[in-house]
Amino acid sequence: MRDVLPQQSPMWQFLEDRVAAVLASYGYREIRMPVLEMTELFKRSIGEVTDIVEKEMYTFEDRNGDSLTLRPEGTAGCVRAAMENGLLHNQTQRLWYQGPMFRHERPQKGRYRQFHQIGVEAYGMAGPDIDAEVILITARIWTALGISGLQLQLNTLGTPEERAAYRKELVAYFESNIDLLDEDSRRRLTSNPLRILDSKNERMREMLDAAPALMGYLGDESKSHLEFVCNTLDSAGVEYVINPRLVRGLDYYSRTVFEWVTDRLGAQGTVCAGGRYDGLVEQLGGKPVAAVGFAMGLERLVAILEETNPAAADSAVDVYLVLQGEAAVREGLVLAEQLRDALPMLDVISNCGGGSMKAQFKRADRSGAQYALVLGDTELAEGTVVVKPLRCDEQQISVMRDELFGVLRSRFSS
Numbered sequence: 001m002r003d004v005l006p007q008q009s010p011m012w013q014f015l016e017d018r019v020a021a022v023l024a025s026y027g028y029r030e031i032r033m034p035v036l037e038m039t040e041l042f043k044r045s046i047g048e049v050t051d052i053v054e055k056e057m058y059t060f061e062d063r064n065g066d067s068l069t070l071r072p073e074g075t076a077g078c079v080r081a082a083m084e085n086g087l088l089h090n091q092t093q094r095l096w097y098q099g100p101m102f103r104h105e106r107p108q109k110g111r112y113r114q115f116h117q118i119g120v121e122a123y124g125m126a127g128p129d130i131d132a133e134v135i136l137i138t139a140r141i142w143t144a145l146g147i148s149g150l151q152l153q154l155n156t157l158g159t160p161e162e163r164a165a166y167r168k169e170l171v172a173y174f175e176s177n178i179d180l181l182d183e184d185s186r187r188r189l190t191s192n193p194l195r196i197l198d199s200k201n202e203r204m205r206e207m208l209d210a211a212p213a214l215m216g217y218l219g220d221e222s223k224s225h226l227e228f229v230c231n232t233l234d235s236a237g238v239e240y241v242i243n244p245r246l247v248r249g250l251d252y253y254s255r256t257v258f259e260w261v262t263d264r265l266g267a268q269g270t271v272c273a274g275g276r277y278d279g280l281v282e283q284l285g286g287k288p289v290a291a292v293g294f295a296m297g298l299e300r301l302v303a304i305l306e307e308t309n310p311a312a313a314d315s316a317v318d319v320y321l322v323l324q325g326e327a328a329v330r331e332g333l334v335l336a337e338q339l340r341d342a343l344p345m346l347d348v349i350s351n352c353g354g355g356s357m358k359a360q361f362k363r364a365d366r367s368g369a370q371y372a373l374v375l376g377d378t379e380l381a382e383g384t385v386v387v388k389p390l391r392c393d394e395q396q397i398s399v400m401r402d403e404l405f406g407v408l409r410s411r412f413s414s
Contacts (some may be wrong), residue, residue, distance in 0.1 A: 001114040007315070011302050014313035016098065019131065019296075020119050026137055028120060030095040035100060039067040044284055045076035045252075070102035074119040074295060075280070081285045092124035098298075099262040116298040120274075124280075126290035128225045131256040131276060132232035138260060138272055139238045145301070146309050150260045150271065152238065155246035156226040157194075157253050158218045160279065166217040167193055173211055173339060175340055180207045194247040206413045213244050219262040225255050252279030256292065264304055272296040316368025317347040320390075322360045325374035332375050335385070335401075342405045346412060365390060371411065373404075397404070 004012060039059050046052050058070040071077055074097055082088050082095070098118040107113060120137065122130050135152070142150055157163055171193050174181060182187070182204065185196045197208060218226075232239055240258075248257055257275035274294025281289040305312055319339065320339075323332040329351075336350040349367055351360050364372045374386035387402050388396040399407050 002133070005334055008302075010313035010315035011305055012298065012313075015145065015298060015305065016118070019098075020135065021139055021156075022141050022144050023096045023120065026094065028096045028122075031078060031081060031095045031097050032099070033071075033081050033097060035071055035102075036068050037071055037077050039069040040057045041076050041080055041284070042072060045079070045280060046072070052103065056105050058102045058104060063138065072101070072103045073101055074117055075121060075277070075293065076284070078119065078121050079281055079286075079291070082121075083281065083284065088123055088281065088286060088289050093123075094120075094122050111297075113190045114300060117295045118298065119293060119295040121291060121293035123289055123291050125292070126278070126279070128228035128256070129232075131225075131292055132229045134274060134292055135166070135229070135233060135258055136236055137237065138274070138296070139236075140295060141296075142260075144166055145305065146312060147301070147304055148308075149264075150262050152233075152240040152258060152260055153243040153246050154230070154233075154256070155243050156214070156218065156222060156255050156257045157248060157257055157275075158214060159254055162195075162217050162219060162222060163214070163254075166214045167214065169212050169217075170194070170197075177207050177389055180204060186198045197245045197247050208245070215244060222255060229256055248275060252277045252283050254278050258287070258294075260296075262300075262304065264307065270297075271300045291379070295299055314368075316370075317349050318370050319346055319348045320364035320367050320369035320372050321350040322357065322364060322372050322374045322388075323351050324357060324360075324374075325380075327380055328375045328377065331380060335375065337375075339405070339408070343408060343412070346408065 039057070041052055042057060052072050057072050060068060062068055067314070071198070078097060079097060082093065087093050087095075096119060098116070100114050100116050102114055105111070106111055120134060122134060135154075139152070142148070158166070171189065174185070174189055174193060174196060178186070180203075182199070182201050185199055185201070185204065188195050197211065199208065230240070230242075243259075246257055246259060253275055255276045256277075257274070259270050260272040262271055263269055263271045272294055274292070276290075276292040278288070280291060287360045321332045321336055323329045332350050336348050339346060339348050349364075349369065351363060355363070361372065370389070370391050372386075372388040372390055376387060379385055379398075382398075383401050384398045385401060386396055386398050387404070387407060397407075
C-alpha cells in the first residue's frame with residue numbers, strides 16, 4: 001500500500017475527471033458502495049476455491065463475531081447494492097463506481113495491495129448491443145486520456161451449457177497431458193480448468209496451443225452474439241484481436257469477454273478487463289438479470305500517463321501573491337478573493353506565513369506560477385500592483401488595482 005503524494009494527485013484527478021465525463025456522456029450514473037462487505041458475499045460470487053478468497057482477501061471478525069472483508073473487487077458489492085435497493089426489477093441500469101480495492105498479493109509495477117479501480121456495470125440488457133457499447137466506452141476513454149498503443153483482445157465463453165460440454169473435453173485433454181502440467185495447473189484441473197488456458201508458463205505453451213478450442217462448441221446464438229459485437233467494432237473503427245485463450249474461471253460468466261493489454265507494465269499487462277456475467281445476480285440470490293461491465297486499474301493507467309504524457313495533468317498555479325508588510329498581507333488576502341471571483345479560471349496562491357521577498361519569490365517559483373503579483377507599502381499607497389512574469393521574458397509592469405483584472409485576463413486568454 002502506498003501514499004499518493006500532492007505532486008502525484010493531479011494526474012489521478014485528470015484521469016478520474018476524464019473517465020467520469022466520458023461515462024456521463026453515455027448516461028452512466030455513479031453508485032458508491034462501502035469498502036467493507038460480509039465475507040460471504042465474496043465467497044458466493046468469486047468462489048471459495050479461488051486464489052482471491054483462499055489467499056488474498058483481507059478478512060477479519062468484528063466485535064459481533066461477523067466475518068467482514070475489505071472488498072477485493074467491485075462487481076459483487078455493486079450487484080448486492082442494486083439488489084437490496086430495488087434497482088434491478090423490470091429495469092435497466094447503467095452504473096459506475098470508483099475507489100480502493102484490497103488484495104494481499106505480491107506487489108509489482110502498477111499493482112499494490114491497496115489498488116484503485118473504476119468499474120462499470122450495465123444491468124437488464126441481454127443483447128450484444130450493450131456488450132459493444134461498453135467496449136466502445138473503453139475505446140473512447142483511451143482517446144480522452146490521450147493513451148495509445150493498447151491492444152483490445154476479445155473472446156466469447158458461450159453459454160454455461162456450451163461451456164460445460166467444452167470443459168469435459170478440455171479436462172480429458174489435460175488429463176492425457178498430465179505430466180506437462182505445472183503444480184498450479186494441476187490444482188486447477190478439478191476446480192477451474194479453463195484458467196489453465198491462461199497460464200503464462202512458457203514450458204506449457206505448445207501443449208496449450210494444441211488444446212481444444214471453445215469456438216467448436218458454440219451454438220448459433222452465441223456465434224451471432226459475437227459476430228454482432230465484432231461487426232459493430234469494425235464499423236466504429238475499433239481494432240481488436242480474437243484471443244481464444246482469454247477466459248474467465250467463474251461459472252456466472254457468459255459470452256463476451258475482453259481485455260485491453262499493454263507491454264509497458266511488465267508481466268502484468270492488463271489495464272482493463274470486462275465481459276458479460278448473466279449468472280451472477282441469480283447466484284447471489286436474485287432473479288436472473290443480464291449483466292455486463294468492466295473494471296480498469298487506475299495505478300496502471302497513471303503509470304502509463306506518467307510515462308507517455310506527463311504534461312497531461314499540469315498542477316502549476318497561475319498567480320502567486322508576494323506580500324510585504326502586515327497591511328499588504330491583509331489586503332493581499334482580499335485581493336486574492338477578488339481575483340478568484342473575477343477570474344475563476346485562474347488558480348491563485350496568496351503567500352502566507354511571512355518570509356522575506358527573496359523567500360517568497362522562491363515559493364512563487366516552486367509553485368510553478370506564471371506571474372507573481374507584488375504588493376507592499378509602496379503599492380498600497382499608490383493603489384498599484386506589480387505584475388512580474390516568472391516563466392517568460394516579458395518586462396514586469398506596475399498597474400492600477402482596477403486595471404489588474406483586465407491585464408491578467410488578456411495574459412491568460414492569449
